Amino acid sequence: MLGIGVIKGMLVTLREFVGTYPAGRWLLARLGQPRGQGLVTIQYPEVKQVHPERFRYFPFLVFDSTKDNLRCVACKICEQECPPACIFIERADDEQGRPMKSNGRPFPKTFNIDTSICMSCRICVDVCPFDAIEMDKEFELASADRFPSMTYRKEELLKSNEYFQQIRPKESAGVDARLAAKAKKPAPAPAATGATPATPSTGQTASSSTSTGAADGPAPTGTPPTPTPPPQTPPNPGVGTGGSAP
């Protein structure tokens, strides 16, 4: 009959209306009605939404124990892979243009990420061979001016591994296990020259790390286990992983 549909619709909205009040929910339960969704509003500044573990917003740099013990070696892979190009990295070099070392690794002098350009795609995390960059959950990054406060510098990006473990227990456990395995295996790698063809993942990381090292002279002259063509000659500086060119 005409109008029945309208009345049915009106009853649906009435149920949702009543269901937002505690007494109304009680009443609906009495009447055997579905209770609707109830209030879904989260009173944001006072109450924060609980995000799932894989919620991500913005990357940060992981350090172990002390702030100068960065995992990042300034290899610039993330800078190149970043789709909106919001990462800017400068390696710390000495006067001769050789990388300075901290804890036996090169490290970035500058590491800037522009928060207003970053699109939270997580590609930097995926491509990082050292698990040096991870996604943060912090999203309240509003500031009064565009420059410089929306560009995050190295100091602001540095967060400890404990923080990472805290915000992402599952993911960080995997990363920690991988790093521990890597620390155990390639420890004798510089000595035993190219003797151990490692697993693909570690092989890749080893190649990139040694190639960046080899590009600047006093690196161990061991052959990096590149997966594609086994190099016949000792690699000369600059050809690194792309050794098939000559």
Add this chain to the structure above:
Amino acid sequence: MTLPWSSMDQFFVDTKDFIMTQAQRVLPEWSLPWLSILVTVGAIAAIAPAIMMYLTWIERKVIARIQNRLGPNRVGIYGLAQPLSDGLKMLTKEDIVPDGADKLLHLIAPILSVVPAILLFAVLPFGRNMVAVDLNVGLLYVLAVSSIGSYAIFMGGWASRSKFSLLGAMRAVAQIISYEVPSVLSVVVVIMIAGTLSTVGIVEAQSRHWFITTPWGFVAGIIFFLSGVAEVNRTPFDMPEAESEIVAGFHTEYSGMKFALWYMAEFLEAFAISAFTTTFFLGGWQGPRIPVWPVLLVGALVIATAVGLGRPLRVLGVLACVGLAVACAKDVVPSWAWFLAKTYALVFVLVWFRGTLPRLRVDQLMGLAWKGFLPLSLVNIFAAGLWATMPGFAGGLVSLVILVASFFFLVRVNAPAPLERRTYLFAD
């Protein structure tokens, strides 16, 4: 000094009498009628914006709850100061008049739309003895004044020199004029039965039974209310300001306080529609005519024995029921409270409509007025005539049968032609 108030029921009337008797001592004789006018008009002019402001608050709150949200709750407790802050915002906003607009008409239009909305309050019986002017042509006055609004709307749409505004205005005029007809025809039955055009007289004529409880009153009440919804351009009849089609319709080019005036007119008219439906069909300021208190006492008994309810809830429920029963039996609920309660219940229905129903198409809108409401209200006049002339239950029964039959007949006649099954010549 004795208190000037005899009862809650006559609170406002006594207050005004008190002011007048005090003024008699100091003011000259000739000024007293003017003072009387000033007090009444001042009260209405002060209350009307307050009503409008809190209608916006109610609307936003109810709509929010329907959509499982909280609604405004930041400014003041429960967001009660939100209308004030909105008003301040509107006052301080820039007033933009488009290039090529007719500046004078652009200014006059929103004012002209608010004035009739407030004028309607003059004949509104808020309570026993609480009416500004008891015009003996009150109902005619209501119909006449409420249709001035369409001039204002068209003026605003025309003066803006904007296509959206003009489209909205054209739609508004078409719609308002169409719905004026069933609206007027539906209150004809009220005049027939009450035998008076005075709004006070109509309320008093409902002292035996509210008109909504009779078959013709039920039909007329629904037609009047729905036509009213259409006349004030509220959802689901909000074609003139359909934001998904023509931005904001006739008030597209308005900003600042002029825009606020449009909104004020709209909300006041919505309130007036609810108030006049209450007056004409729901018994106005009168309480329910059937004895409610035994029902409420039975309700108290049920709640008292309801197992599964918490003890505090049961105690509260019993207390509330007994209190309501006593209040109804002793008739202590003031007449203006009855009136406001009924009016706001209808306002809630308006908001409920808005939270539920999608907008009608233009042809559906016009079809409802011309093919549904108009014939039904004509039949309704006939039914009311039979009801008045035939004795006892026979009249009620006959008018009920006529109305139900004509309703189904109209539904059948107006049903859209069934579409033929489409055959695809080359599909197979």
